[in-house]
Amino acid sequence: MLDVSYPNHLKKISVYAILVTAIASFSCNGIFQYNPNQVIFRDNEKNLTAKNIESIRSIPPEDTVRFILMGDTQRWYDEAEYFVKSANSQKNISFVLHAGDISDFGLSQEFKWVNEIMSGLKYPYLTVIGNHDIVANGSASYRKMFGALNYSFEYGNNKFIFINTNSREYAFDGSIPDLNWLRAELRNNPENKNAIVVAHVPPFDGDFDRNLELSYSRMLAEDPNVKFSLYGHQHSFRNEEYYKDGVQYILSTAMVKRGYFVITTWNGGYKAEQIEY
Amino acid sequence: MKMKNLLTATFLLFFTTAFAQDEQAGLNKWYVPDHVKLQFAGNIGFLSAGPGYISRNKTLETDLLFGFLPQKYGGDALVTITAKTTYSPWRIPLKNTLNLVPFSLGFYLNYTFGPQFDTKWPSYYPKGYYWWATSFRPGAYIGGKVGRDIYFYNKKKKAELYYELGTYDLLLISYVQNPKYLKPRDIVNLAFGLKIEL
Numbered sequence: 001m002l003d004v005s006y007p008n009h010l011k012k013i014s015v016y017a018i019l020v021t022a023i024a025s026f027s028c029n030g031i032f033q034y035n036p037n038q039v040i041f042r043d044n045e046k047n048l049t050a051k052n053i054e055s056i057r058s059i060p061p062e063d064t065v066r067f068i069l070m071g072d073t074q075r076w077y078d079e080a081e082y083f084v085k086s087a088n089s090q091k092n093i094s095f096v097l098h099a100g101d102i103s104d105f106g107l108s109q110e111f112k113w114v115n116e117i118m119s120g121l122k123y124p125y126l127t128v129i130g131n132h133d134i135v136a137n138g139s140a141s142y143r144k145m146f147g148a149l150n151y152s153f154e155y156g157n158n159k160f161i162f163i164n165t166n167s168r169e170y171a172f173d174g175s176i177p178d179l180n181w182l183r184a185e186l187r188n189n190p191e192n193k194n195a196i197v198v199a200h201v202p203p204f205d206g207d208f209d210r211n212l213e214l215s216y217s218r219m220l221a222e223d224p225n226v227k228f229s230l231y232g233h234q235h236s237f238r239n240e241e242y243y244k245d246g247v248q249y250i251l252s253t254a255m256v257k258r259g260y261f262v263i264t265t266w267n268g269g270y271k272a273e274q275i276e277y
Numbered sequence: 278m279k280m281k282n283l284l285t286a287t288f289l290l291f292f293t294t295a296f297a298q299d300e301q302a303g304l305n306k307w308y309v310p311d312h313v314k315l316q317f318a319g320n321i322g323f324l325s326a327g328p329g330y331i332s333r334n335k336t337l338e339t340d341l342l343f344g345f346l347p348q349k350y351g352g353d354a355l356v357t358i359t360a361k362t363t364y365s366p367w368r369i370p371l372k373n374t375l376n377l378v379p380f381s382l383g384f385y386l387n388y389t390f391g392p393q394f395d396t397k398w399p400s401y402y403p404k405g406y407y408w409w410a411t412s413f414r415p416g417a418y419i420g421g422k423v424g425r426d427i428y429f430y431n432k433k434k435k436a437e438l439y440y441e442l443g444t445y446d447l448l449l450i451s452y453v454q455n456p457k458y459l460k461p462r463d464i465v466n467l468a469f470g471l472k473i474e475l
Contacts, residue, residue, distance in 0.1 A: 032318040033466035036414055039352025077458035105447045136411040171401050
């Protein structure tokens with residue numbers, strides 16, 4: 001009976017409307033995909049480093065700053081959701097640092113999924129690029145979604161320096177990590193804030209350029225503002241003064257191992273608590 | 278060549294082949310394609326087009342598609358080549374020349390050109406450091422199509438419109454390992470295409 005009462009063109013329009021709605025609601029990530037290596041992001045998925053730094057700074061820092069170090073989400077989305085739940089139960093956290101290997105295959109789709117999960121955090125998050133994030137079109141996706149591969153920001157009495165240390169992805173050509181950039185960032189610290197270098201591959205790992213290891217570790221050791229440095233990559237916890245030079249190397253584990261660090265810094269001191277959930 | 282020119286070339290190639298006027302004597306040679314296809318999306322390009330062959334019993338189609346993704350739409354300009362095979366077991370005739378293929382199943386292997394994509398990982402990686410190739414992407418899809426005879430300058434052609442719901446290896450692995458976070462709709466994408474018999 002309904003058929004008779006509807007004019008033909010109205011029926012057609014409603015069919016189209018249903019079809020369009022069905023397609024639109026099918027997937028929030030875009031029902032049409034053109035290539036696994038496409039670098040397509042929505043506006044709210046772009047420039048996240050700058051946006052999140054702004055949001056961290058919108059809350060004035062106290063003398064003591066507490067943050068979370070985690071990493072290696074790569075293809076462990078279910079586990080990353082457990083992390084978010086656990087992280088949200090911590091007290092007085094200002095932000096979360098993702099130590100790299102956000103993605104596994106360097107696909108923009110993976111970056112989107114991880115960002116969606118990390119958006120469930122009560123705090124803003126910042127990232128450093130990992131070796132898996134450079135694979136295929138990964139670094140193009142990282143640049144578009146987060147921003148520069150090397151960057152720094154200051155919060156309270158701390159200067160955080162994020163640097164790409166994934167030397168193997170650049171065929172160990174001597175350019176990565178960019179030690180000149182790192183030196184300049186460490187020198188440009190007139191108030192002698194705690195300098196906290198954050199990277200994915202630690203200098204004593206085989207994926208770090210052997211020819212740059214010594215210069216890198218010395219650069220950190222010779223700077224009195226550097227007390228500890230933060231990493232991911234090895235999928236296990238580590239918290240040791242690796243080179244016996246006064247710099248503590250703190251490595252967070254992978255999401256699949258269900259753990260992270262809560263780090264507290266203040267003028268002249270710090271504390272790293274290992275959390276398993 | 279500019280991506281826009283490539284897209285135009287694809288279109289031209291597709292339409293001039295599909296609607297070629299003269300029925301040439303050589304057209305029944307084995308190597309002459311049985312049809313041409315033009316596809317939108319499906320992880321093998323923004324647009325892709327190319328020739329294809331069909332088995333004698335009309336259930337198995339094999340195509341070679343050249344695909345382009347302009348930088349404007351993809352964030353990076355990507356050129357691909359894809360081999361795909363589609364199996365469509367049933368064909369239901371409807372009124373007039375209209376017919377319906379309710380179900381198709383297919384596989385493809387896609388290759389993306391570019392120095393950032395590897396088939397064999399360079400020697401500075403230990404063996405098995407990354408286990409997948411970034412240049413080749415295998416995928417699978419299900420779909421369906423409707424077909425009818427169309428007339429172009431009084432010449433009868435069989436045309437078919439098809440859709441495909443597909444995914445590829447890396448997304449499938451991600452889905453299998455994360456049944457809680459990922460839903461089938463997160464890894465499935467839609468493609469549309471037009472097939473014209475020669």
